[in-house]
Amino acid sequence: MIPFVLGEEAVVLGFSLIGVKGDVPAGPEEAAREFSKALDSPEPKLLLITEQVAQWLMPEISNAILAGAFVQVIPGPTGSGTPTGEEALLLSALGIKL
Numbered sequence: 001m002i003p004f005v006l007g008e009e010a011v012v013l014g015f016s017l018i019g020v021k022g023d024v025p026a027g028p029e030e031a032a033r034e035f036s037k038a039l040d041s042p043e044p045k046l047l048l049i050t051e052q053v054a055q056w057l058m059p060e061i062s063n064a065i066l067a068g069a070f071v072q073v074i075p076g077p078t079g080s081g082t083p084t085g086e087e088a089l090l091l092s093a094l095g096i097k098l
Contacts, residue, residue, distance in 0.1 A: 001043075001044045001045065001046050001070065002043055002044070002045050002046070003015075003020045003045070003046045003047075003048060004020070004021055004022060004023075004038050004045050004046070004047055004048070005020055005021070005022030005023075005047075005048045005049075005050075006022060006023055006025060006031060006034055006035060006038075006047065006048070006049045006050070006053050007022065007024070007048070007049060007050030007052070007053050007074070007076055008024065008050055008052060008053075008076050008077055009024045010076075010077050011050050011074075011076055011077065012024050015048070020048075022048075025053060025056075027056075028056035028057075031053050031056045031057055032056070032057060032060060035047070035049075035057055035060055035061075035064075036060075039064055039069055044070065045069075045070065046070045046071075046072065047064075047069065047070065047071045047072070048072050048074050049061065049071065049072070049073050049074065050073070050074055050075070050076035051073060051074070051075055051076050052076050052078075053076075054073045061073070
């Protein structure tokens with residue numbers, strides 16, 4: 001499984017130091033395009049998405065998780081790390097407690 005990061009520049013840069021590729025989307029449209037491209041790749045990917053970018057992609061992330069994709073929302077440079085809203089509901093339905 002190959003990890004791929006979508007998030008702020010500092011996060012993507014940090015992951016690149018350990019060899020993980022990523023992208024810094026400029027807005028919701030670019031984030032959706034990169035998310036879709038990563039999901040459509042032939043090899044399985046673990047998508048790590050910062051909270052800020054995840055806010056732009058919540059419906060797509062929920063659908064991808066329910067379809068069996070490996071997606072994890074991670075805190076960004078200013079993130080709290082506490083799931084809220086739809087993410088908390090989804091984690092609760094899956095029986096995951098953070």
